[in-house]
Amino acid sequence: MLWLLAAVQFTHLLDFMIVMPLGPEFIRLFGISAAQFGALVSAYTLASATMGVLGVFWLDRFDRKRTLLMLYAGFIAATFACGVAQGYLWLLLARTLAGACAGLASAVVMAIIGDMVPPERRGRAIGTVLASHGLSAVAGVPLGLGLATAWGWRSPFWAICSLAAGVWLLLLRILPPINRHLTESRDAVRQDSLASVWTRHLALGWVLTFSVVFASFLLIPYLGTFMVGNLGLRLGELPWVYLFGGVATFFSARGIGQLTDRHGPALVLASLLVGTMVPHLLFTHLPVSPLPVVIAAFALFMALTSGRAIPTMALVSSRVPPALRGRYLAVNMAASDGASGLGAWVSGLMITAAPNGALSGFDVVGWVAVAMSACALGILWTLSRRTASLSAAPT
Numbered sequence: 001m002l003w004l005l006a007a008v009q010f011t012h013l014l015d016f017m018i019v020m021p022l023g024p025e026f027i028r029l030f031g032i033s034a035a036q037f038g039a040l041v042s043a044y045t046l047a048s049a050t051m052g053v054l055g056v057f058w059l060d061r062f063d064r065k066r067t068l069l070m071l072y073a074g075f076i077a078a079t080f081a082c083g084v085a086q087g088y089l090w091l092l093l094a095r096t097l098a099g100a101c102a103g104l105a106s107a108v109v110m111a112i113i114g115d116m117v118p119p120e121r122r123g124r125a126i127g128t129v130l131a132s133h134g135l136s137a138v139a140g141v142p143l144g145l146g147l148a149t150a151w152g153w154r155s156p157f158w159a160i161c162s163l164a165a166g167v168w169l170l171l172l173r174i175l176p177p178i179n180r181h182l183t184e185s186r187d188a189v190r191q192d193s194l195a196s197v198w199t200r201h202l203a204l205g206w207v208l209t210f211s212v213v214f215a216s217f218l219l220i221p222y223l224g225t226f227m228v229g230n231l232g233l234r235l236g237e238l239p240w241v242y243l244f245g246g247v248a249t250f251f252s253a254r255g256i257g258q259l260t261d262r263h264g265p266a267l268v269l270a271s272l273l274v275g276t277m278v279p280h281l282l283f284t285h286l287p288v289s290p291l292p293v294v295i296a297a298f299a300l301f302m303a304l305t306s307g308r309a310i311p312t313m314a315l316v317s318s319r320v321p322p323a324l325r326g327r328y329l330a331v332n333m334a335a336s337d338g339a340s341g342l343g344a345w346v347s348g349l350m351i352t353a354a355p356n357g358a359l360s361g362f363d364v365v366g367w368v369a370v371a372m373s374a375c376a377l378g379i380l381w382t383l384s385r386r387t388a389s390l391s392a393a394p395t
Contacts, residue, residue: 001116004170005109006129008072011164012102015079016044018144018156019095023225024235024357025153030088038348040092041221045341047096048103052334064115064178064326068108069171074101076164083157099337107333111326112178114317120261123314127257130310131250145239202328205316206335208379212273212312213336215372216305217343218365219280222351223298229357232288240291241298248299249306256307265311265318266384272311273377276304277370284366315383 019026023037032040078098085091109129117125144156227233227241260268279301286297320328350368351361 001175002113002125002128004167004174005112006131007167008068008105008109008171009129011160011167012075012098012105014144015075015082015098015102015157015160018160019044020221020224022145022148022153022156023222024228025148027225027353027357029153032088033353035345035348036088037225038221038344040088040095041344042341043092043096044099045103045217045337045339045344047099047337048106049334049336049338049341051100051104052107052330052332052337064108064112065171065175067326068105068112068175069168071101071105071108072164072168072171075105076161076168079157079161079164083154083161085154103333103337104330107330108326110313110317110329110333114320114325114329115178115180119318122317123260123265123310124254124257126313126317127253127255127260127310130257130306130313131253145242149236202316202319204379204383205319206332208376208383209312209316209332210335210339211372211376211379212269212308212339214339214343215276215280215369215376216308217340218347218369218372219284219362220305220340221344222347222359222362222365223283223301225353225357226284226359226362227294227298229353229359230288230362231286231294233291233294237291241295244295245298245302248303252303252307253310256310260311260314265315266380269308269311269315270377270380272304272308273373273380276301276308277373279304280369280373281366284363284369 019041026032026040027037030036075098078094078101081094082091082098085094110126113122113125113129144159147155147159224238227238228235233241256268256272279297283297283301286294289297316332317325317329347365347368350365351359353359
């Protein structure tokens with residue numbers, strides 16, 4: 001079941017990630033600016049954030065399998081629309097629809113894990129599903145770039161659409177009904193009470209998620225463009241960079257999940273927040289470098305940065321009862337997607353692209369990302385103290 005859920009995450013992560021290394025091609029093809037390309041990335045995540053907020057009204061009211069199938073079907077249709085887009089505006093609208101469906105589907109995936117996996121094994125389960133992030137970089141992004149090089153930029157979207165259709169059929173056939181949340185905890189939590197999501201001291205978890213993701217997505221959308229324009233790589237060399245970065249992410253995700261179960265999500269997240277400051281500054285200040293140096297810096301960057309999602313998700317999902325988990329994680333996914341969209345947009349305002357494709361101001365964005373990671377560390381400390389106080393309070 002976990003690998004089937006990972007396949008859902010793989011397709012939507014690949015659909016999101018494939019746009020970023022194609023940035024130089026989109027800028028050339030559509031004649032758009034760096035800020036407009038940032039809007040193309042942000043549309044996916046901001047639409048997902050909006051739908052996450054709306055999902056708080058209904059996401060826990062239905063069988064999770066049926067909900068996932070409906071949202072995933074919408075994602076498949078939107079991805080097909082991306083592949084047949086005839087211009088920048090068409091592509092922007094299609095990306096918006098794809099993000100709206102994918103974000104809620106991710107919230108449902110995490111709610112299923114929270115419902116079916118006990119807390120002592122949840123870190124490894126989340127690590128297994130989020131290993132799809134590394135797999136999308138190991139296999140998906142290089143293959144997608146290869147397809148784009150051979151048959152044009154549309155072909156990766158058609159390939160993702162075909163793969164997702166196969167995963168949808170497997171979900172329909174294999175995934176069991178998941179409706180335990182409809183009967184459990186009804187005495188403790190009213191299903192129609194939206195206020196209960198806010199009155200359990202849970203909002204700080206959303207703030208933590210926002211700050212962690214915002215720091216990452218100040219940098220991630222522009223890595224491909226930076227490597228081509230500033231570090232001297234050719235577009236054809238990017239698949240090798242993403243391949244090794246994905247390998248590092250794939251293996252680190254399982255290890256970080258195990259560490260989360262062993263030492264607790266708060267300690268692991270704090271360590272990763274501090275640890276990512278080095279690769280964030282290292283990568284954004286690299287001069288023109290040989291391919292192996294860029295690969296090593298990128299692999300370190302991705303392994304640590306993407307791994308922060310595992311203890312973050314384990315921490316916030318453990319704070320809610322099953323009857324509220326879907327809606328809470330929908331808003332949490334909205335916070336994540338809103339942060340990634342705003343991060344891409346804010347950094348786009350700070351970066352300028354020269355006629356030769358080089359980015360100016362990316363080093364400054366690296367320092368801003370480090371400052372945001374420090375803010376996330378402070379929020380984590382506050383959240384841990386708040387949780388300890390609530391646990392110690394008399395009942």
